[in-house]
Amino acid sequence: MKKPQGRTGGEGPLEMALKQLGIVAGKLGLSPDIHEKLKHPQRTLIVSVPVRMDNGRLKVFTGYRVQHSMERGPCKGGIRYHPAVDLDEIAALAMLMTWKCALVNIPYGGAKGGVVCDPSKMSDGEIERLTRRYASEIAIIIGPDKDIPAPDMNTNPRVMGWIMDTYSMNHGHSVPGVVTGKPLCLGGSKGRLEATARGVFYVTEQVCGYKGMELSGSTFAIQGFGNVGSNSARIIHEHGGTIVAASDVTGGVHNPAGLDIQGLLAHVARTGAVRGFEGGKAVTNARLLETECDILIPAALEGQITARNAPRVKAKIVVEAANAPTTTDADGILSKRGVLVVPDILANAGGVTVSYFEWVQSLQEYFWSEEEVNERLRRIMTGAFAETAAMMERHRVDMRTAAMMLGVSRVAEAAGYRGLWP
Secondary structure (H helix, E strand, O other): OOOOOOOOOOOOHHHHHHHHHHHHHHHHOOOHHHHHHHOOOOEEEEEEEEEEOOOOOEEEEEEEEEEOOOOOOOEEEEEEEEOOOOHHHHHHHHHHHHHHHHHOOOOOEEEEEEEEOOHHHOOHHHHHHHHHHHHHHHOOOOEOOOEEEEEOOOOOHHHHHHHHHHHHHHHOOOOHHHOOOOOHHHOOOOOOOOHHHHHHHHHHHHHHHHOOOOOOOOEEEEEOOOHHHHHHHHHHHHOOOEEEEEEEOOEEEEOOOOOOHHHHHHHHHHHOOOOOOOOOEEEOHHHHOOOOOOEEEEOOOOOOEOOOOHHHOOOOEEEOOOOOOEOHHHHHHHHHOOOEEEOHHHHOOHHHHHHHHHHHHHHHOOOOOHHHHHHHHHHHHHHHHHHHHHHHHHHOOOHHHHHHHHHHHHHHHHHHHHOOOO
């Protein structure tokens, strides 16, 4: 498979995910049969998505949906719209979602979906037509008891509403449980929109305590200022953290004295980009990763911290809000330098956790307050961090390996009990 543009480093995401699984399988003494089964997705669907564009011409996009595992329950995973989407990436992210769901101990397996497109160059009407056709094509494998999509990169509650409506119209009745991350008026959950960022905050609180630091007064650099990055910045700022650098795809801004986060949020809302904010000096995405700070939060694309730039990362802690932002080679370098990496399957698990809450609420048609959602999320995230830290100390491994060991062992146990049919 071709390597998508914009991805750094030589290691592909699936290669990286399989390498991590191999390391963990060895640590756990995993049965070769179980290891072999977990290396492969359970189901892969590739679809053509023909769309009538605004100029009247037909354009065919390529879409994917990969279901990695159903050992512990129906599949769960986001849908992303991006020109760099490919099957290698989607399969890797589906696998990581399996470990993530098991780590926070919710009854899902992992899935992921995506369409190769550039939504920044498409009208709302084109995106809606693409979404509805893609939903129709993957409808044969999704459903509230089979596979429940959610928002991911460049998708949002509105897109989930279109998917829910398309699926529902083809079933003759409303099916709110087919997706999560929906608008509240369609059965969405309070707290879902900022759930990933709030989970990042809860884990960051825990890792600060673990390292004997105070979050209040610590300095942060955040790469990526979409939903997760911007909400992480806001919540951390509200709790006394100092954001010294932030960036998005257009570029970034750095101020060692701290950025005016409210001003930056207003600027991004007004202009659609971090670039041009006058509260500091311009900085590139690459340079932001090397910013002097206590905690670095990569919240953009995968493969951003590599063997090439890991020696120049100055943060004491890396909290992975993005999926797979650190390559395995970079992991080794950061570990040797004493940089603690809180892995993606733990750090950004808040989104899938509150998606699980939303799915439960949709099925029961009984909805919780935002305070209930956030408190339940805090309990799950802090519990998962404590279990991961204990595993890390018991086995004397890095935190990613410890988190993977917990997640993989739970999936392997379920696979062992279910056996092989026929």
